[in-house]
Amino acid sequence: MIVFRYLARELLVTVAAVSAVLLVIIMSGRFIKYLAQAAQGLLDPGVLLMIMGFRLPGFLQLILPLGLFLGILLAYGRLYLDSEMTVFSATGISPRRLLAYTLAPAALVAAMVGWLSLGLTPQGIAEVERILNQQDSLTEFDTLIPGRFQTLRGGTRVTYTRELSEDRSELGGIFISETNLSQSGKNRGVSVLVAENGRQEIQPDGSRYLILENGYRYDGSPGQADYRAIEYETYGVLLPKPEVSGEASEREAAATRELFGNRDIRYQSELQWRLSLPLLVFIVTLLAVPLARVNPRQGRFLKLLPAIFLYMAYLALLIAARGALDKGRIPAALGLWWVHGLFAVIGLSLVYWESLLLWFKRRRALREVMNGQA
Template identity: 75%
Template sequence: MIVFRYLSRELLITLSAVSAVLLVIIMSGRFIKYLAQAAQGILDPDVLMYIMLYRMPGFLQLILPLGLFLGILLAYGRLYLESEMTVLSATGMSPQRLLLYSFGPATLVALLVAWLSLGLAPQGVTASWRIFNTQDSLTEFDTLVPGRFQSMRGGSSRVTYAQELSDDRSELGGIFISEKRFSGDKSKEKGITVLVAESGRQEIQPDGSRYLILENGYRYDGNPGEADYRAIQYDTYGVLMPKPEIRQEVTAIEAVPTAQLFNSNNPKYVAELQWRFSLPLLVFVVTLLAVPLAKVNPRQGRYLKLLPAILLYMSYLALLIAMRGSLEKSRIPAWLGLWWVHGLFLSIGLALLYWETMQLKWASWRAAKREVARG
């Protein structure tokens, strides 16, 4: 029991460190993407942290199996390098018992991954989609930030700037709007229109149309680089704001509750269900793969087998993703599905685990055969 606690502690500490680093790397890339959308006025900056929080279960369900795999390689590799595994082997620690001890923390990780993949991840996708739907329903007023040039939702053809913005977002001051003008088929640019105004306000018509009413300003029409600009001074000028496009429902298959996936003949539902159950199963298979791969010679270093091991893991995950796509397109039967991939790598893990035993038996058989030949 003391050895089990020691190995589990070493494994869980390394797993936590590796998973934390991977989570920070992945979430940083996604956060930068959302931050760029917030800077363009597509997303409200106040919802960024909520989106990241809701997407975290989807990240963790893929990070934890990889973190466990790397954690076993690094933790056990250090024990082999420092000859601690040699001492444990001398006291009766076989590779099979080491694997059995490793299944203890692996079971905890598998239960956590099952909870994430079957429950939290679909709920997180649903919640994030609701936020995106709410953001799609926002107008330019709702995402406008004072003192910043922003490309509006209609595309990069219009840029808006407001020096001041009231707390209720109904009044603006120091307004600048630049918009490109195109021909009827929008294939050729006709020029640019610039609007400046001292102040402005939002006005909603009975039919739901929204207008930005500009006061005391100028409109300039022309082509950049040419001197034939037309300038118009106005007291009041109305700018129609585009209506937001609202998605009425969540269409992502990842957001469908797990209970709804059962007893469905839809190939996409079947593939999604098998994928969600494959992630906890992945934890046990990669544990079986990692334990024999973690054994290294102290003279060779702990990182000798790290690159081949990562390539093996990537092959495993890539094959699962490829078969998921084939299952969605009904190219393979549902009863075969993703299970044969797990069976294949389970066989590879067993072969790695018993490789030395098989080599010893083969050497003994050849030696016995030579003795018989001599006799």
């Protein structure tokens, strides 16, 4: 039990450290994407942290299996390098017993991944979709940021205001540029509005207008001298809604209980994917334990790169099989299980590789002896 606790502690500490680093890297990239949308006025900056919090389970369910895989390689690689594994082997701890010890913390990680993939991740995706749908109800006025040019309508409209009151009811120093497109998508010129002041006005039908005061409107085409200038005291501009598209499909946000019994092949694919992630943990453990064995003279990083390629091949084949299952190219009964079976066989082959080589050598020696007696 002392050896088991020591190995489990070393492994879990390394897994936590590796997973934390991977999580920071992935979440930073995604946060930059959301931050860019907020800067364009497509998202309310106040919901960014909520979105990242709800997306966290989805990140973790993919990071933890990789963190466990790398954690085993790094933790056990250090033990081999320091000859601690040699001491354990001398005390009767065989590679198969080491694998059994490793499966216990792996089961803990698998339980966490299962909780995330079957429960928290669908709930988080549903909440993110709800937040993004709420953003669709906001107008350009609600997402306006003073001192910044904001692009809407696919880049055809640019809005700027120098000042904005705290209650977002009054504006100052307004600039609006909009490209006029025909139904065929042909550019029909540019309209530019400038005004000293502006305010928001809500009509009985729910539509919102920006009422501009004391300004000018310019209409024309770039490169031509036939611009038209109009001075006005009051001018109304319809406020468009930001276009915020959801990131997930309905099946990804569906509760796991809704997937059971659903004959739709896409929902069956989603269910198999969620069940595959906890199973992935055990199989990568089966792969990582024999791959972590290194010669102290070679260094602990010798097998790290080939091991990572093996993991990437496993995950890529799993994703490809999921895509084929979505399109009906693979029977639902076969689904994603054949990928797990293939890499389980590879893992078992790595675990019993030395035993298999010894068995073949004994058979060869026995055959030579029998041939010599004959």
